[in-house]
Amino acid sequence: MNANKTMRAAVATAYGGPEVVRVVDVPRPDPGPGQVRIRVEATTVSAGDRRIRALDVPGGLRTLTRLALGWSRPRQPILGTELTGRIDALGPGVSGLRAGDAVVVMRGASLGGHAEYIVVPAAEKLIPRPAGLTVGEAAAFCFGGLAALHYVATAGGVRAGEHVLVNGASGAVGSAALQVARALGAETAAVCSGANVPLVTALGATRVFDHTREDFATSGETYDAIVDCVGNAPYARIRGRLRPGGRLLRVYAHLPGLLAAPFQGRLGGHRVVAGVSTERTEDLLRLAEWAAAGLYRPVIDSTHSLDDIAAAHARADSGRKRGSVVVTLE
Numbered sequence: 001m002n003a004n005k006t007m008r009a010a011v012a013t014a015y016g017g018p019e020v021v022r023v024v025d026v027p028r029p030d031p032g033p034g035q036v037r038i039r040v041e042a043t044t045v046s047a048g049d050r051r052i053r054a055l056d057v058p059g060g061l062r063t064l065t066r067l068a069l070g071w072s073r074p075r076q077p078i079l080g081t082e083l084t085g086r087i088d089a090l091g092p093g094v095s096g097l098r099a100g101d102a103v104v105v106m107r108g109a110s111l112g113g114h115a116e117y118i119v120v121p122a123a124e125k126l127i128p129r130p131a132g133l134t135v136g137e138a139a140a141f142c143f144g145g146l147a148a149l150h151y152v153a154t155a156g157g158v159r160a161g162e163h164v165l166v167n168g169a170s171g172a173v174g175s176a177a178l179q180v181a182r183a184l185g186a187e188t189a190a191v192c193s194g195a196n197v198p199l200v201t202a203l204g205a206t207r208v209f210d211h212t213r214e215d216f217a218t219s220g221e222t223y224d225a226i227v228d229c230v231g232n233a234p235y236a237r238i239r240g241r242l243r244p245g246g247r248l249l250r251v252y253a254h255l256p257g258l259l260a261a262p263f264q265g266r267l268g269g270h271r272v273v274a275g276v277s278t279e280r281t282e283d284l285l286r287l288a289e290w291a292a293a294g295l296y297r298p299v300i301d302s303t304h305s306l307d308d309i310a311a312a313h314a315r316a317d318s319g320r321k322r323g324s325v326v327v328t329l330e
C-alpha cells in the first residue's frame with residue numbers, strides 16, 4: 001500500500017449479511033476548506049451501520065431508504081456512524097484545532113468511520129476526546145449517547161425525581177438512556193435478559209425486569225417516561241404503565257408507529273415521541289461534561305480489528321450486544 005495515497009477501509013459491496021463487507025484499499029481523502037482529516041483509531045459497528053448494510057429498516061421505510069442511501073448498495077460504501085482518532089491534516093480556514101488533537105466525531109448518516117482516515121467538517125459534531133475514557137469507549141461515545149440524550153432529555157423532558165423505565169436497557173442506546181436519566185436525577189427501571197441484570201443494576205436501575213420471565217407491561221407499576229429501544233412496546237400495549245403526563249419515547253418504531261405518534265396518547269393525557277434523533281455538537285459537549293463527572297461512560301460489548309469487521313457486524317446483528325461493538329484501526 002502507498003501510505004501517502006491510499007488507505008484501508010471496510011466497504012459494503014451490496015446490501016446483505018456481514019459477508020458483503022470487504023476490507024480494501026481506497027483513495028485517502030484530503031481536507032478541503034473548513035475540513036480536517038482524522039487518523040481513525042477506533043469506530044463502532046452500530047445499530048445504524050448494521051441496519052444500512054442489511055437494509056433492515058423499520059417496516060414501510062425500505063423504498064424511501066433505498067432512494068436516500070442508494071438503490072442496490074449503499075452510495076456511501078464506507079459505513080461507520082461514530083469514531084475517535086487524531087487530527088492529522090487541516091484544510092484552509094480551520095482554526096482552534098491542531099494536528100495531533102484527539103477527537104470524537106458523530107457522523108450519523110454521513111457515515112465513513114470504517115476507514116483509516118476520514119475527512120470531516122471541523123465545526124460539526126466534533127469535540128475533544130473526553131479525558132478518562134479508553135479509546136474504545138471514546139469510539140462508542142456518540143451513537144447511543146446522542147439518541148439517549150435526544151429521547152430522554154430533549155424530546156422526553158425527563159426531570160429530577162421522575163421514574164423512567166428503559167426497555168432494551170443493555171443495548172447501546174438503552175445503557176446510555178439509563179445513564180442520561182440518572183444524570184438528570186430520575187429514578188430508573190430497566191428491561192433486559194437475566195444475564196444483563198448486573199450491568200443495568202451497576203448503571204443505576206433500582207428495578208429490573210428480566211423480559212424472559214416478566215412482562216413490564218402487565219406489572220401494574222407506572223412510570224413518567226418509558227423509553228422503548230426494542231420496538232415491542234407500542235402505546236396500546238403499555239399505556240396502562242404511564243402516569244398522568246407520561247411520555248412513551250419510541251427510539252425504535254415502524255412506519256405506522258412513526259405516523260401515529262403525534263396523535264397517540266392525547267386522550268389519556270400522555271405523549272408519544274418517535275422519529276430520528278437530533279445530533280448536535282452541544283449535546284456531545286453535554287455528554288462530555290457528564291463523562292467528566294463520572295455520570296456517562298459508554299458500555300463496550302466487544303472489540304474487533306478492521307480485518308475482523310465482518311464478525312463485528314455479525315455481533316451487531318445478534319440483537320444481544322451489550323452496549324457497543326468496537327472496531328480498532330491502530
Ligand SMILES: NC(=O)c1ccc[n+]([C@@H]2O[C@H](COP(=O)([O-])OP(=O)(O)OC[C@H]3O[C@@H](n4cnc5c(N)ncnc54)[C@H](OP(=O)(O)O)[C@@H]3O)[C@@H](O)[C@H]2O)c1
Nearest residue numbers: 047147168170171172173192193211252275276277320321
Ligand atoms: N430513532 C433514532 O434516531 C435512533 C437512534 C439510534 C438507534 N435507534 C434504534 O434503536 C434501537 C436500539 O439501538 P441499540 O444500538 O441500543 O441496539 P442494540 O445495542 O443492538 O440492542 C441490543 C440490546 O437489546 C436488548 N433486547 C433484545 N430483545 C429485547 C427484549 N425483548 N426486551 C428487552 N431488551 C431486549 C438486548 O438485551 P438482552 O440480550 O438482555 O435481551 C441487547 O442488549 C435500534 O433499533 C436502533 O436502530 C434509533
